[in-house]
Amino acid sequence: MPQPSLSVSLRTALTALAFVFSAGLAPAADAGPVIDQIRSQGRIVIAHRESSVPFSYVGPDKRPIGYAVDICRRLAAAVQAKLGLPGLQIDFLQVTPANRIDAIETGKAHLECGSTTNNAARREKVAFTIPHFITGARMLVKAGSGLERIDQPEIKRVAVTRNTTPLGAVRRIKAERGLRMEIVETEDHEKAIQMVERGEADAFVMDDVLLYGLASVRPDPAALKVVGRFMTTEPLAIMLPKGDAAFKKIVDDEMRRLIFSREIHGIYQQWFEQAIPPNNVPLNLPISYLLRDFWKFPTDQVP
Template structure:
């Protein structure tokens, strides 16, 4: 390589390196501090974690926790004037929008697993759930084996859809697996008779059932196929922001504030219809109030 060519190459490289370093080195807190803005993502129908309330604004268990995280971000960055924007996400676009910087944190019902950890990071696990099925109350479906020859729907982009596809093949169950854009559409397919069962995290199914005009018309059935943790989702390789988020969660779990918030959203009437999920805290979650683990599902 000639000297002139080498010099040109070096100059080009020197202009590229700062961009790469900036993309990797400047974490969420730096981004927020310099821009004075933060984008918090929510789900539209993940009751009671993150959903639209009667005023068409985000609300829920995870949403309230993220509000406390935002308060801490303001303190850590010295931006009391922080402009907080909200962004609706789906199961399919939540990871891409986080990775590309459109959103800064996702407060919903996202499963923390090893595969997703290759792309994103997760805070301390704040819920544990398993895949079960929402059916009409007069349905003959009571267990996994009853799905043979049936139409089963799950929400596209979820771990539940992957699990159902895998178990369908492994156990030769022979059900037709459909994909819906979100949980509300999945439930509607069952209500309208276009699907026989909706496979999803049981707590979300209880929330959808409780929000129906006549909850008795729907039932949650079957043994949980697997138990997985939910966690707030963050960008990967951002230790300062992850520590801030983890510290907020750990503080709430140690002080009893987390348990009080759990009772508010899982064992009390919640908006917009005053439904009560009557969902006691699982052993796995109670254990994690002490362990403070962010361990993913396999």
């Protein structure tokens, strides 16, 4: 005849053993390669840009400033709080469009705070959090040029920053429409806008919000204007390394907190609706309906 007391005791012991075994195998909620590195070094590395106004650029005092930089500072504070660190040093690493993805993929930086588009090709190499801006590529030309469309015969040379999504769009448009224009790839936005100012290029194609920002800090902002229809749709988001779900959760949770608390609205207004360095000129760009709608159900999953 079976002995119930022995059966219950055995079942209890096996259950306890299974719990201990599974707990030993399960990763801690705040553990992962990125988190472990941040915890052991007591620092987080934020990649920034030189001239992606107003998202991420070098200010008059040579320190990184901007909309994305301010968001990243809050993300760093969230990491510090979640990990229970008494302090967390923030180190900045300046990157370009050409090397920004590599900086994240190889672990040189933990966050890239700039104006990078979240798309499928890049998600093969890096992760993204929830977009902080939605824009599209247009053209920057001289104000008196009379240029309005990229397919105008008068456009002979177009400058586009290397390793950006607008570069792929311009190549596609050139091939589809049989345009004869020359595409000049530049290392950064500063070089491209200088080419337009000096007459070395007829247009500079980039995200329109960046074009407005770049024009606002030129010696003569009125000499340039943004024209044309959108050639792309660009959800801009902060990059972070793949392979650390716990780190990404901290970042995503903080982005959602910033959005649902509307704290991000204040950051946005500071950089897009108020006067910004170095010329103390406002961009006067209120939050678009596209971004407002996207933030109703914030997600890192974008088409």
